[in-house]
Amino acid sequence: MKKPKPDEMEYYQQEDLLKLDWGPRKTSWMDTAVDFRPGTYIYPGKAKNLRVLDLPNPRDWAVTDDDWQLPEGWKQIVLEGMAERLSKYRSFKVFMDICVRCGACADKCHFFIGSGDPKNMPVLRAELLRSIYRKDFTALGKVFGKLAGGRELTPDVIKEWFYYFFQCTECRRCSVFCPYGIDTAEITMMGRELLGLLGLYVNWVIEPVANCYRFGNHLGIQPHGLKDTLEFMAEDIEEATGIQIDIPINKKGAEILFFTPSGDFVAAPGIYTCMAYMLLFHELGIDYTWSTYASDGGNFGLFTSHEALKRLNSKIYAEAKRLGVKWILGGECGHMWRVINQYMDTVSGPADFLEVPRSPLTGTVFEHARSTKVVHIMEFLADAIRHGKLNLDPSRNDHIRVTFHDSCNTARGMGILEEPRYVIRNACNHFYEMPENTIREQTFCCGGGAGLGTDENMEMRLRGGLPRGSAVRHVQEHHGVNQLAAMCAIDRATLVTVCDYWAPGVQVTGISELVANAMIFKGEKRRTHDLRLEPIPGMTEVGEESETVEVAANE
Amino acid sequence: MHWSMLIILLRHLRLFTNPVPFFVTALERADGFMEVGLPVVFITTVVFVVALAYLLYRRLAIGQVRYISLVGDYFPLFLLLGIGISGFWLRHLAKTDIASVKEMVLGLARFAPVVPETISPLFYGHLFLVCVLLAYLPFSKLTHMAGVFLSPTRNMANNNRTVRHVNPWDYPVKVHTYEEYEDELREKMKSAGIPVERQ
Numbered sequence: 001m002k003k004p005k006p007d008e009m010e011y012y013q014q015e016d017l018l019k020l021d022w023g024p025r026k027t028s029w030m031d032t033a034v035d036f037r038p039g040t041y042i043y044p045g046k047a048k049n050l051r052v053l054d055l056p057n058p059r060d061w062a063v064t065d066d067d068w069q070l071p072e073g074w075k076q077i078v079l080e081g082m083a084e085r086l087s088k089y090r091s092f093k094v095f096m097d098i099c100v101r102c103g104a105c106a107d108k109c110h111f112f113i114g115s116g117d118p119k120n121m122p123v124l125r126a127e128l129l130r131s132i133y134r135k136d137f138t139a140l141g142k143v144f145g146k147l148a149g150g151r152e153l154t155p156d157v158i159k160e161w162f163y164y165f166f167q168c169t170e171c172r173r174c175s176v177f178c179p180y181g182i183d184t185a186e187i188t189m190m191g192r193e194l195l196g197l198l199g200l201y202v203n204w205v206i207e208p209v210a211n212c213y214r215f216g217n218h219l220g221i222q223p224h225g226l227k228d229t230l231e232f233m234a235e236d237i238e239e240a241t242g243i244q245i246d247i248p249i250n251k252k253g254a255e256i257l258f259f260t261p262s263g264d265f266v267a268a269p270g271i272y273t274c275m276a277y278m279l280l281f282h283e284l285g286i287d288y289t290w291s292t293y294a295s296d297g298g299n300f301g302l303f304t305s306h307e308a309l310k311r312l313n314s315k316i317y318a319e320a321k322r323l324g325v326k327w328i329l330g331g332e333c334g335h336m337w338r339v340i341n342q343y344m345d346t347v348s349g350p351a352d353f354l355e356v357p358r359s360p361l362t363g364t365v366f367e368h369a370r371s372t373k374v375v376h377i378m379e380f381l382a383d384a385i386r387h388g389k390l391n392l393d394p395s396r397n398d399h400i401r402v403t404f405h406d407s408c409n410t411a412r413g414m415g416i417l418e419e420p421r422y423v424i425r426n427a428c429n430h431f432y433e434m435p436e437n438t439i440r441e442q443t444f445c446c447g448g449g450a451g452l453g454t455d456e457n458m459e460m461r462l463r464g465g466l467p468r469g470s471a472v473r474h475v476q477e478h479h480g481v482n483q484l485a486a487m488c489a490i491d492r493a494t495l496v497t498v499c500d501y502w503a504p505g506v507q508v509t510g511i512s513e514l515v516a517n518a519m520i521f522k523g524e525k526r527r528t529h530d531l532r533l534e535p536i537p538g539m540t541e542v543g544e545e546s547e548t549v550e551v552a553a554n555e
Numbered sequence: 556m557h558w559s560m561l562i563i564l565l566r567h568l569r570l571f572t573n574p575v576p577f578f579v580t581a582l583e584r585a586d587g588f589m590e591v592g593l594p595v596v597f598i599t600t601v602v603f604v605v606a607l608a609y610l611l612y613r614r615l616a617i618g619q620v621r622y623i624s625l626v627g628d629y630f631p632l633f634l635l636l637g638i639g640i641s642g643f644w645l646r647h648l649a650k651t652d653i654a655s656v657k658e659m660v661l662g663l664a665r666f667a668p669v670v671p672e673t674i675s676p677l678f679y680g681h682l683f684l685v686c687v688l689l690a691y692l693p694f695s696k697l698t699h700m701a702g703v704f705l706s707p708t709r710n711m712a713n714n715n716r717t718v719r720h721v722n723p724w725d726y727p728v729k730v731h732t733y734e735e736y737e738d739e740l741r742e743k744m745k746s747a748g749i750p751v752e753r754q
């Protein structure tokens with residue numbers, strides 16, 4: 001058998017990963033250098049991608065290089081960048097000042113739980129930056145230096161930032177437990193922006209940003225390719241249900257612009273969720289359109305800088321305006337919704353050319369989206385179910401015992417907790433919650449968000465996925481759970497690995513997929529296969545029996 | 556810990572005011588309800604010192620917390636402990652002459668210092684530590700109380716979808732417009748039958 005590599009799950013033995021030491025290290029954290037071991041860091045951004053975006057210092061380099069080819073005057077650049085951000089962001093300034101190092105956040109981070117590395121305690125992650133802040137921006141730090149917790153900014157500090165700010169999924173779990181609500185995610189964001197000023201990006205983030213900038217989606221799918229992709233899905237839909245759907249693309253004058261993360265165009269299980277959207281819209285007679293120019297709701301700009309976020313996000317309103325839609329509907333995604341919920345209106349608004357969203361099915365006006373004009377698919381479906389507009393037969397999902405993973409961004413980043421549960425309960429008869437301290441506001445991250453979900457980072461993903469994986473394992477053992485529902489495209493990509501590793505046998509699914517599988521469509525054929533084209537237990541008996549008979553007769 | 560701090564501060568008012576405000580006396584009575592020995596042992600003092608000792612113990616004994624601690628985390632603890640213990644000493648063991656303390660303090664307040672003989676050196680120790688504390692306070696983590704009110708994750712509503720928030724330092728960024736996009740991909744779009752703006 002081929003020997004597995006560090007970017008493959010099989011490379012890691014569970015016993016090894018579970019040999020965890022959460023205790024303090026022998027050397028003080030300020031004197032402990034980073035150990036760049038394969039599997040725990042992400043490859044740097046390629047020069048060509050930086051050039052697409054006109055970002056500083058494009059060059060090809062490796063994380064293991066001694067010299068990272070920092071630009072001339074890099075120290076000045078960082079300090080000035082810090083000064084600028086301290087004056088712009090009250091959050092940054094306050095979070096730099098008020099931490100009392102009480103340690104309440106320390107053991108709340110999935111990366112600390114799964115790795116034991118002290119610098120993965122949120123408080124120390126923040127101290128990496130705070131120590132520089134103290135040295136250069138506070139009176140005590142200027143006078144007392146190290147005694148006041150300050151330290152000199154050196155290339156090693158920059159390397160440390162790069163390592164640990166890309167070992168934070170910006171999930172905000174720590175902030176829930178901090179008495180001051182210090183959000184280490186915001187500190188990580190600032191750290192990443194400062195690194196960006198020196199041309200230090202990870203390729204897993206910056207390539208999607210470059211793609212999205214030029215082609216409208218992270219994967220760089222061109223318009224004709226997108227059309228092909230959606231048409232393939234339509235064929236599978238017809239095979240599963242016997243229903244022919246049409247695919248509106250760049251259709252002017254449609255009522256609704258629909259967008260979703262592009263991850264759901266290409267990889268299972270995300271594609272089944274994408275198929276479900278099209279099927280549901282067809283059945284419900286919704287006048288919507290896809291856009292090729294704004295073909296990604298996801299926004300890896302969020303993991304880069306506020307500026308990159310704005311450059312990508314601006315396309316959505318621009319496209320809504322060009323197509324003349326009334327309002328916007330967004331699919332199942334995590335960070336896309338963090339952007340919509342927290343930033344979109346401010347960075348790209350006002351969307352005063354759109355109408356306050358109103359469901360064509362029920363007449364419900366979504367007042368809470370009065371300013372952004374963007375509605376979440378779960379809000380839309382929950383409202384439709386509430387008004388009895390979906391013809392659901394949850395017993396079609398009786399072979400599924402499902403649990404629900406709150407994505408960090410939708411739970412803590414926007415606070416949508418009940419709608420997904422309501423929809424799942426209506427689509428499935430067997431729903432089980434994971435333990436309380438691992439769901440809702442306290443949910444554990446998948447370990448691969450914020451641009452960390454790449455295979456070269458496999459060790460950290462598995463470690464960061466340990467708490468979530470253990471919670472899944474718990475419901476698997478106690479309730480026989482066999483599917484994990486998540487309304488986030490990154491989750492649907494990364495949790496597959498986490499489940500295969502920590503809770504093998506549990507599949508990952510989107511919520512809309514569950515709905516489409518439970519739904520009785522007008523003119524559907526006898527449903528023997530689900531959207532994955534897998535036989536539905538209990539529905540195939542007749543067919544299967546006759547097949548077995550035939551096979552037996554032939555033998 | 557924090558409650559006892561507040562109550563002690565209030566109780567100290569009797570050193571500055573004349574007559575002693577009623578609520579200070581009421582507090583003293585309530586606080587001293589466990590009459591252990593004479594003069595009354597104020598519960599808050601005990602709670603204060605014990606709480607500080609616990610905080611110190613926690614910082615030293617829990618490895619992770621020790622690892623993240625800076626000098627700036629120990630210093631205020633020792634400082635407060637010093638104040639607390641010397642204060643306790645002053646009241647219960649050294650039997651300070653409150654009348655003369657008051658004389659001095661009020662003298663200070665009127666810029667007419669009087670130095671009564673009957674005050675023990677320990678009082679000056681206590682006073683010195685308190686002065687250090689007051690000097691250090693604005694720079695230190697002890698201002699953490701303000702943080703609770705300043706923290707944006709605490710005092711801002713998460714309502715951006717409903718209400719428009721304007722960024723005061725907003726500036727235009729370079730974007731890739733639809734026209735640029737179509738110019739690059741027009742032929743491909745046309746042959747795939749996707750509508751375009753210009754032929």
Ligand code: HEM
Nearest residue numbers: 563567597600603638639642643645646651656660681685
């Ligand atoms: C934040 C500031 C201060 C703290 C935390 C503090 C703490 C304490 C504590 C814990 C005690 C023992 C409590 C008792 O049994 O009464 C005490 C007593 C005392 N403190 Fe302070 N103190 C502070 C400020 C001051 C100031 C500004 C003065 C004088 C100008 C002062 C003078 C005294 C005296 C004279 C006593 C003995 C009182 C008695 O016998 O009733 N303290 N202090």
Ligand code: SF4
Nearest residue numbers: 099101102103105178
């Ligand atoms: S919980 Fe908050 S105050 Fe306490 S150490 Fe963590 S960040 Fe600092």
Ligand code: SF4
Nearest residue numbers: 109168169171172174
């Ligand atoms: S935001 Fe999440 S990943 Fe980052 S430090 Fe906090 S808990 Fe850890």
